[in-house]
Amino acid sequence: MNKSEVREKATLAKAAATVLNRLDTHQKNEALQLMAQALRQEQELILSANLEDLERGRQQGTVPSLLDRLALNPERINAMAEGLEQIIDLPDPIGDVLEALDRPNGLTIDKVRVPLGVIGIIYEARPNVTVDAAGLCLKTGNAVVLRGGSSAISSNRQIIEVLHRALALSAIPVDALQIIEDPNRASVDEMLKLKGLLDVVIPRGGRSLIQNVVENATVPVIETGAGVCHTYLDASADPTMASDISLNAKVQRPSVCNSMETLIVHQDFAARHLASLAEQFKESNVEIRGCEETLAIIPWATLATEEDYSTEYNDYILNVQIVNTIQEALDHIAQHGTQHSECIVTEDKDQAALFIQEVDAAAVYHNASTRFTDGFEFGFGAEIGISTQKLHARGPMGLPSLTSTKYRIYGNGQIRR
């Protein structure tokens, strides 16, 4: 039987991971620098491959916003190269000793950070993810098998070819970086079952992509992304801060996972300030869907459905829910939230402490916009995604999230009695 493309490339990646595991930080950084140079030098090749993707997209009637995400230009390619250079500057977590134990029987035990091995990344259109994911995985000593969206296949193939030429001049084996070219969904499904070859799969994309991965993978998954985030304006919220934070959370960049989908408002605050706040949302072209009480204050709003409250719009649409107590706000978040980012705006420290204690989410805010849930904003320097699961990593994932650990035990003949 012939090996499939997926199995063949994962097998090569696994063999390369063993070599990669032996490299020191300097060798890995050198390779990243060569990759950055190659991207800049070969930008014409990449841009012309990108034109193929754009042309095919136009023929297939792809909407302009998606074409824009797909489009490359010299600035965007330079930004990819700069991204790699930023990763070079980050501390290498591999080899860090996290625990050291001396046992009474004379055994010396330590726990050291090691690469995960081979990481599978499944993502959608944007070609910059190709470079970003490659850089983060290789820096942490992991081989990587990429499976990008078929709409960017020409760009991705060309980017990988350029990066492979750079790796050929480095200590990192070329095989450590693989891209699956098969555009069929079956190649994704095959990746999800590659236990023994892939150590983890990380999906990056919309809800249906992530759901498919979570439901079908036998390989361990780090779930990322989907964010139905709430901002709760408490009775004692400062009105200016409340409007600044809630407008920022909704409109500064509505298309991302840490933007707000639902504004929860205490009835006392709503009675005094919701009408004027709604005008500000209206000026920003935000459509409002709300509960019955909301409609009494904002006549131009429409009635929100249960489904609306669980929808990640990623758009200029906002749900508004008026509550009588903070407990109702907590219950609403527990029911509709995706455990991503949640915020309370209040001047009451006890209410803030209660909210932060009770809300079960990766990031819980007091008096700041949920838009800060981001590896760069947290000071990690880069991120492979935002984990919305509770195991292994939660919230923005920096380099340590791409590592495992190993116990090393040193003895002089100890046996167990």
Add this chain to the structure above:
Amino acid sequence: MNKSEVREKATLAKAAATVLNRLDTHQKNEALQLMAQALRQEQELILSANLEDLERGRQQGTVPSLLDRLALNPERINAMAEGLEQIIDLPDPIGDVLEALDRPNGLTIDKVRVPLGVIGIIYEARPNVTVDAAGLCLKTGNAVVLRGGSSAISSNRQIIEVLHRALALSAIPVDALQIIEDPNRASVDEMLKLKGLLDVVIPRGGRSLIQNVVENATVPVIETGAGVCHTYLDASADPTMASDISLNAKVQRPSVCNSMETLIVHQDFAARHLASLAEQFKESNVEIRGCEETLAIIPWATLATEEDYSTEYNDYILNVQIVNTIQEALDHIAQHGTQHSECIVTEDKDQAALFIQEVDAAAVYHNASTRFTDGFEFGFGAEIGISTQKLHARGPMGLPSLTSTKYRIYGNGQIRR
């Protein structure tokens, strides 16, 4: 539609987890102490329920070794209570601050340990796991849904009844501790799909139980257990240490996951010492299966198959493989190992360093028995199992493995530009 037992109990557990999350260490420890007292006071009830299980087992022709694992007596019940008291003495990881970041924009961020939420444990016969798992989960603020083997159902049901009476006197809600009584495999399968109700499933048991969980779960899994562990006797191994360690790894307790299944021997060591070492194994009633070279030195050994080299015997059977180089030993381990515990016996520090660097396993030993891979032996005071996966936790899992984290972000009106 009526809710199934599994869904109903998981729903109750989830609601209880919210309450449990608010309790302090003192309240949780008090509950554990009441549980320990109740076990001692009600031991007659538990013993008579256990007799039912034993009687049913005998009628069904259960083998004596399994009946022994199932059997309780006053000493074993007291040991369960002592286990709970040991958990009381362990530090509570919940609330520990793992990182603290002050950002240039004035945001204060910290990362705090929180409970996972609701933990599902799927295990086989031994009733002591029921108490142990309950204690570890509750101490870390998690609700727990237990699904034990059907052969111990009477004992487990009675134990839970006793523990529930103790919890009723404590701050921990009774609903935080659930046991699934449905003996059908369908109840396990249902647990594996309870995304949104269970935060993690931990299987404890043999290979087929674990395989079923890993292959069918959509809930995140922490894989535990299966151990095909190797001991490699290098050319320069001290002969006495080599025999002490390899005999201990095989025969001190062959039925457990950290015992040795395959002895790999460098040809130089084999030529000088393997014959006498084999005699020692023979005296311990260990059957040997080996490669062709092994048979030339140990005539009474039988030829090992490829399958033998990948089998966790948990029995007095040992594979022996003679190699020409350490690289052959590393390749054999990479091919047949389960990334659990691996050991090199050598007097050569460079070979030891190479082995420890190259072997991809939870625990890698130099000159000590693999039998030490155990939460108690590592000084954790207790363990919920030994993780053989690379995500979240690897190796013996102490209390911190039963936690997640949450980022708390404190601002004074920060918005993203």
